[in-house]
Every structure is written in C-alpha cells, then in structure tokens.
Amino acid sequence: MLKTGADYLESLRDGRVVYIGGERVDDVTEHPAFRNGARSYARLYDARNDPKYRADLTYEENGERFAAYYLKPRTKADLEHRSRCSQVIADLTCGMMGRSPDFIGGYLTGAVMQPEIYDRGQHKFSKHVLAYFDKCRREDLFLSHAVTPLQGSKDTKFSGREAIQTPQLAVVKEDDSGVTISGIKLLATGAAFSHDIWIGNIQPLAPGHEKESITCMVPNNAPGLELWSRKAFERYAVSEFDNPVSYRFDESDCIVVCKNVKIPWERVFTHNDIPLSRAIYFETPTHTLSNHQAAVRYRTKLKLFLGLARRITQANSIDKVPAVMDDLGHLAALYGQMSGMVEGQIQAFETLGNGYLNYNRYLMYASIYFAYQQYDHFVGKVRELAGGSVLQMPADISVLDNEATRETFEQLWQGQSASAMDRFKVQKLAWDVLASEFAARHWQYERFYMGPAYIVRAHNLREAPWPEIEAYTSALLDSYGPGPLLLPGRED
Numbered sequence: 001m002l003k004t005g006a007d008y009l010e011s012l013r014d015g016r017v018v019y020i021g022g023e024r025v026d027d028v029t030e031h032p033a034f035r036n037g038a039r040s041y042a043r044l045y046d047a048r049n050d051p052k053y054r055a056d057l058t059y060e061e062n063g064e065r066f067a068a069y070y071l072k073p074r075t076k077a078d079l080e081h082r083s084r085c086s087q088v089i090a091d092l093t094c095g096m097m098g099r100s101p102d103f104i105g106g107y108l109t110g111a112v113m114q115p116e117i118y119d120r121g122q123h124k125f126s127k128h129v130l131a132y133f134d135k136c137r138r139e140d141l142f143l144s145h146a147v148t149p150l151q152g153s154k155d156t157k158f159s160g161r162e163a164i165q166t167p168q169l170a171v172v173k174e175d176d177s178g179v180t181i182s183g184i185k186l187l188a189t190g191a192a193f194s195h196d197i198w199i200g201n202i203q204p205l206a207p208g209h210e211k212e213s214i215t216c217m218v219p220n221n222a223p224g225l226e227l228w229s230r231k232a233f234e235r236y237a238v239s240e241f242d243n244p245v246s247y248r249f250d251e252s253d254c255i256v257v258c259k260n261v262k263i264p265w266e267r268v269f270t271h272n273d274i275p276l277s278r279a280i281y282f283e284t285p286t287h288t289l290s291n292h293q294a295a296v297r298y299r300t301k302l303k304l305f306l307g308l309a310r311r312i313t314q315a316n317s318i319d320k321v322p323a324v325m326d327d328l329g330h331l332a333a334l335y336g337q338m339s340g341m342v343e344g345q346i347q348a349f350e351t352l353g354n355g356y357l358n359y360n361r362y363l364m365y366a367s368i369y370f371a372y373q374q375y376d377h378f379v380g381k382v383r384e385l386a387g388g389s390v391l392q393m394p395a396d397i398s399v400l401d402n403e404a405t406r407e408t409f410e411q412l413w414q415g416q417s418a419s420a421m422d423r424f425k426v427q428k429l430a431w432d433v434l435a436s437e438f439a440a441r442h443w444q445y446e447r448f449y450m451g452p453a454y455i456v457r458a459h460n461l462r463e464a465p466w467p468e469i470e471a472y473t474s475a476l477l478d479s480y481g482p483g484p485l486l487l488p489g490r491e492d
C-alpha cells in the first residue's frame, strides 16, 4: 500500500544507528542535521496522493497502486511514464537529491525484468529477487545503495593499482539461515532516509575477493549495522532564505559499517561469484533504468541554474548586454542538448525480447558523460555572470529583524527592477547551489556517482553500436571506384 508522508516519517523511527562524528542520532526525522531532508522525501510520498502528480508518480496493476519507479516497462508509453515520474521527483527536489527513491527503484525493477541472470551461477537466487521486488513495491520501500568496493579490493587489471588489505565488507560466516557480513562499504547516499540498503559491487573485484562479492538487501535497522554520515550541511543552513537548497535537500552520504550483520538467504542475490556480482548491473536493465533518472535529474538541475543565470543578470541589469546575452544563449544550448539526450533515450528504446523494453543504454551513458563534462563549465559560467554580487548581500536574513538595518537594506540594496529582498533571494540561492560547501559536495557528486570518468568512458566503449559504426566506415573504404557511394543497408 502507498505510504503517506506521515507514514514514511514514522517508518524512519525504527531504531537505526546513525552517527555524525561521535554523536549518535536518535531520530533522523527530528535531528537538525536530517529533519528537513526527511521532510523533503515525505513530500514525495505525499505527492503520490496529490491529483496533480498521482498519474505520473504511480501505476496500477491488478487493482493495486504502486510507485511508478516499480513499473516494468512493456511499451514506450511505460518508459515515458517512468521518465515523467523521475521528472516530477526531480522537479520537487530541484535536481538536488540524486538518490531519490526512483534511483534504486530502477535497480530493482531492472533486476526483475531479466531475473534469470540470478540463477546463472552455483546459486539459484532469482526467486529471492522476485519476492523482494514484490515486498518492496507492496510495502512502498525506499532503497539506497552501497556498491563501490574499497580501493584495495578492485581488480588490479582494471584499476591499474596494487591490491592492499582493507576492511572491505565481506561474508564472514554462512549457515542454513543465511550469511553474516562484516566490514565497510562506500558510500550510501540517502541511506539515513531509506528503509533498506542494496549492498553490492559494481566495479570489478580482484580475484581472491570472492567473499566480498555478496549482493544483498540490508534493513537500515539491522542489528550490527551503523551509518556513519559525512558532515551534514542542513545542520549549518542558517534559514530557508539564506540557504534554500541545503536547508531542504541535503540527501546525506553515509559509510555503511557492518559488524556481524545477519542476512537471511531470501535477501541474498549473489554470493561467491565475482563476475556475476558485476554482470547483474549491465546484462539487465538495472543500470540503465536507474541512470535514466540521473539524466532526468541533471536536466532539472540545469533548468534551475539556467533560470538562475537569467535572474542574476536581470537583478544586476546586465541582461541586455550583447556579450551576456551570448553567454545565456550558450547555456540555453547546453540545457537543450541535455533535454534532447533524455528524450533520445526514450525515442531509441531497446527491446529486450521478453516483452520488456529498456531505455537506450548507450545514449544513457553518453548523456551521463556529457553531464559529467559540462558541470564545472555550466556552474563556472553562472558564477562568472554573478560577478561579486553574490557577496554583496548582508550576512544573513536577520538584517530584517533590526529596524535600522532593515530600512537601510530596503533602500540601498534595491535594483532598477528588483526589490532588495528579491535580490537577496536570488544571490543567496546562487551561493547555495554554486559555491557553498553543499555546492562543492554536488560538484563531487556529479563527477563520481557513476564512478570516475574513466569508468563512464568504459561504459560508452562497451555500449557503442560498433558493428553499425564499423560497417559504415568499411562501406566507404570498400566503395572506391566508379559509381555512387553505397551506404550499408541501403545498397538497392
């Protein structure tokens, strides 16, 4: 059954262990480092009952209604539906919450679209994946994930570096009831707010690391599980006016620490099989369904930055300067390119041959590489357009609390066509999304959420349609001589 926002918040009060430094967080829904983040997710839960969003955020199957990120696409309309769902979620979170529930919802949905892969090795775990998917959409669960092996566990042939001993998460015991895992895992964004964590390995593990090749679902309140948060920016946000995005949308990133955490077999998806623990992401729609969300979310972020660039130039009365208009045209073209790349993934969809469809995976990886390459450039351009104006505002909104400073501020900070308060809001938003510590974390996020750039390039190398590309080049090379150029497939 679909949860309401209140149900969701209640479900987070489950005894989970979250640390910020040495401080144990009792309740993420009330703690000043997490409470607004929790409320932003709760708003997403509530939005499903809002007639404005309900059709996009949910779907119906056999009389039951589920979150649309659990929809298994059979038609192009289904792909569009999933995409609209991610669009609404991105719009409601300003593109700032990368691991919103639709991201790992895509992992799991992709898994059950080709579940036979989970029976490929010595274990036959497809039934676990299918049953877990059903539980997940019925109980309306929010999943996060930690799938990055620690540096020393990666395959040296792939990573080009020496293996070293690290406390990487691994199976330390197994018996009839399940496995026991211990160690740490990077870097579960959103875990402080999720119900279960998908533990896995998306980068190749080195031979000998079989015990680490576990893929399993761990409840956030499992005995022995601890979430160690990075510095929480929400805690330092002065107010909604001063830090409008870090105040609301700090999704958190946590190291997952497991101390003899018991996982029943029905929550285990791969075990003791290094190649399979990686293949499940790329030989099913898992990685593509989830990262289509990443492209949609990025488009929303660019929309916000582009709108901000325009508002900054208007507030600073430079919007009619030809060179500034040229810059805005440049940024508008980049936003348009990203939009086209999102739509292209739907338009050039793939047929899986079993009744299901997938977004075009090559175009998905290409869009992520574009996003990765353009982020610094886009942010840099908007900062350039902002000039010093982002630092010319009073320190914080308390300027309005003092009659003397309020009057001066309202008189002297007003622009030709904008009030002092309008200018304050624009500049504070600009600083929060482009230059603050929260913004710096986003810089790191946009560069690494799919792995470092060389990994994203490797995905593009793997998925590019080489036969078609090579055939085209060969056709030209083979066509020298009299007569017209013949294109491959168009010989007649």
Ligand SMILES: Cc1cc2nc3c(=O)[nH]c(=O)nc-3n(C[C@H](O)[C@H](O)[C@H](O)COP(=O)(O)OP(=O)(O)OC[C@H]3O[C@@H](n4cnc5c(N)ncnc54)[C@H](O)[C@@H]3O)c2cc1C
Pocket: 099, 145, 146, 147, 148, 149, 150, 151, 158, 159, 160, 186, 187, 188, 189, 190, 253, 441, 444, 445, 448, 449, 450, 451, 452, 453, 454
């Ligand atoms: C904000 C943020 C949120 C994240 N959220 C999640 C999450 O929710 N779940 C999750 O599982 N992970 C998450 N990650 C982790 C992310 O997947 C990893 O950080 C990412 O894969 C990079 O891995 P690494 O840190 O081991 O970098 P490394 O592999 O150590 O690479 C670091 C740098 O070393 C260089 N380098 C290393 N090896 C090579 C090579 N062979 N060729 C060329 N250059 C090389 C490159 O410059 C590279 O950028 C997140 C990361 C960040 C920053």
